[in-house]
Amino acid sequence: MPEFKEYKTFIGGEWVAAQSGETFESEDPYTGEPWALIPRCGADDVDRAVRAAYDAWDAGPWADMTATARGRLLRKLGDLIAENAEHLAEIEVRDNGKLISEMLAQCKYLPEWYYFYGGLADKIEGSVIASDKPDTFNYTLREPVGVCAMITPWNSPLLLVGWKLAPALAAGCTCVLKPSEFTSASLLEFMKLVEEAGFPPGVVNVVTGTGREAGEPLVTHPGVAKVAFTGGGSTGRQVYEQAAQGLKKVSLELGGKSPNIVFDDCVLEDAVNGAISGIFAATGQTCIAGSRLLVQETIHDEFMERLVEVASTARMGDPKRAETQVGPVTTPPQYEKVLEYIDIAKNEGATCVLGGGPAGADEGGGKYFVKPTIFDNVKNDMRIAQEEVFGPVLSVITFKDEEDAIRIGNDVVYGLAAGVWTQSLNRATVMAKRLRAGTVWVNTYRAVSVTAPFGGYKQSGIGRENGQEAIEQYLQTKSVMINTGAGAGNPFVMKVAGSS
Numbered sequence: 001m002p003e004f005k006e007y008k009t010f011i012g013g014e015w016v017a018a019q020s021g022e023t024f025e026s027e028d029p030y031t032g033e034p035w036a037l038i039p040r041c042g043a044d045d046v047d048r049a050v051r052a053a054y055d056a057w058d059a060g061p062w063a064d065m066t067a068t069a070r071g072r073l074l075r076k077l078g079d080l081i082a083e084n085a086e087h088l089a090e091i092e093v094r095d096n097g098k099l100i101s102e103m104l105a106q107c108k109y110l111p112e113w114y115y116f117y118g119g120l121a122d123k124i125e126g127s128v129i130a131s132d133k134p135d136t137f138n139y140t141l142r143e144p145v146g147v148c149a150m151i152t153p154w155n156s157p158l159l160l161v162g163w164k165l166a167p168a169l170a171a172g173c174t175c176v177l178k179p180s181e182f183t184s185a186s187l188l189e190f191m192k193l194v195e196e197a198g199f200p201p202g203v204v205n206v207v208t209g210t211g212r213e214a215g216e217p218l219v220t221h222p223g224v225a226k227v228a229f230t231g232g233g234s235t236g237r238q239v240y241e242q243a244a245q246g247l248k249k250v251s252l253e254l255g256g257k258s259p260n261i262v263f264d265d266c267v268l269e270d271a272v273n274g275a276i277s278g279i280f281a282a283t284g285q286t287c288i289a290g291s292r293l294l295v296q297e298t299i300h301d302e303f304m305e306r307l308v309e310v311a312s313t314a315r316m317g318d319p320k321r322a323e324t325q326v327g328p329v330t331t332p333p334q335y336e337k338v339l340e341y342i343d344i345a346k347n348e349g350a351t352c353v354l355g356g357g358p359a360g361a362d363e364g365g366g367k368y369f370v371k372p373t374i375f376d377n378v379k380n381d382m383r384i385a386q387e388e389v390f391g392p393v394l395s396v397i398t399f400k401d402e403e404d405a406i407r408i409g410n411d412v413v414y415g416l417a418a419g420v421w422t423q424s425l426n427r428a429t430v431m432a433k434r435l436r437a438g439t440v441w442v443n444t445y446r447a448v449s450v451t452a453p454f455g456g457y458k459q460s461g462i463g464r465e466n467g468q469e470a471i472e473q474y475l476q477t478k479s480v481m482i483n484t485g486a487g488a489g490n491p492f493v494m495k496v497a498g499s500s
């Protein structure tokens, strides 16, 4: 029987309970049993965390630390994550039910964020401006925006924290993190490593709890300068509106309904594998899921036969076992939502060619399992083609030619990612240019890199994470002008270009 854990949260460099003393249980999605107790933070805990972060940002030792020293701390944290990757992966699996194979790979890759941004910390440079004013020395400083609120979902808890935390710390910001109420444990384990790395108190703080009780007061707190949010579109909209009241900087990583487009000149086996990994990996619970599979009509029958054949071999089971290929849906409400969308698709007239309901124990399933499901004959205006399901449900739509694929591919409010399967270089570059998505993959799918900017077009988000571009989200530019001439000049006349 695995140990039942009781966690405290981490605020101002101390392990603390919620001030109310309240807690909530975290459930193992595979067994359906509670396995951990998490502090239920509220507005008073948020206030304490933001004040701690503000003080750390405003005064030493964090504010006085050189960028090189900040970078060194980030790299040390990267080393500690690498040493503890297996432990972190096990906690992730217990808390969110994703496969151990997936979470192990994710946790082993996670240090790269802390190495990459640790290396970037002392390469953030201002510039000397070629001023158009005589006797003026003008230069710019690139300064941290201040306290950053970071709100993350349940599907890849530590990875999505890293996308925000590493660039923010490199920029010199301080942070208050709010994980999903369904998956707080891995972040609390991770905070032990933040403490061990030696970050000064208050630089990184965590408030665990619900979106309403901990998330909202965090977004609206006057001490917060910037909100970095990953989650669903309707929550993202609320967060954007609330942050606007305080004119805060905001970045949003939201949902998707990404087209995965298969042309008749593709390598068929590769495209089949790409279609399957695009939707059934992580039980479809990824923002970049290739949930709309666009198949050229000339290869539809051959492609579908092979797709169903391969997809039907997917092994469901205990996510802690290395051989499992499809695990449970992470949360009870998400499980209900996925089943509801399967009903919607059936009622809309889509043809269910695989799965189409819950998976029982005899199939390797359990409490929150949904069979890998494929709907054929989907029309792009159906709800199943337009709305994010966030589960193992694939919609197949046929198209005639390139123009048709581009039209259907772009005909959705989202623009997070797209996949293209073709052997034609010309076609690949045309599609990459014309698809309105933040990431386009050609002959691959779900490749995400610390070095590659990631984010959404249209309603899939605002701003970019990853790559050098991400650090811009956490910086602001100050222009400094020094008069090197004699006297301050006429007080009633503004200095303009060319005047002395």
Ligand code: NAP
Binding pocket: 151, 152, 153, 154, 155, 156, 160, 178, 179, 180, 181, 182, 209, 210, 211, 212, 214, 215, 216, 219, 230, 231, 232, 233, 235, 236, 238, 239, 253, 254, 255, 256, 286, 287, 288, 388, 390, 416, 456, 460, 461
């Ligand atoms: P969600 O319901 O929008 O929740 C995201 C986070 O926001 C959670 O921590 C949640 O807290 C919190 N929250 C809820 N209401 C809030 C409020 N009023 N103010 C502040 N915070 C609030 O999303 P989810 O169901 O956890 O995650 C699935 C969604 O995330 C999908 O739509 C997926 O596409 C998206 N996603 C996007 C990306 C990307 O990079 N674009 C990556 C992964 C996931 P509680 O959970 O505690 O209520």
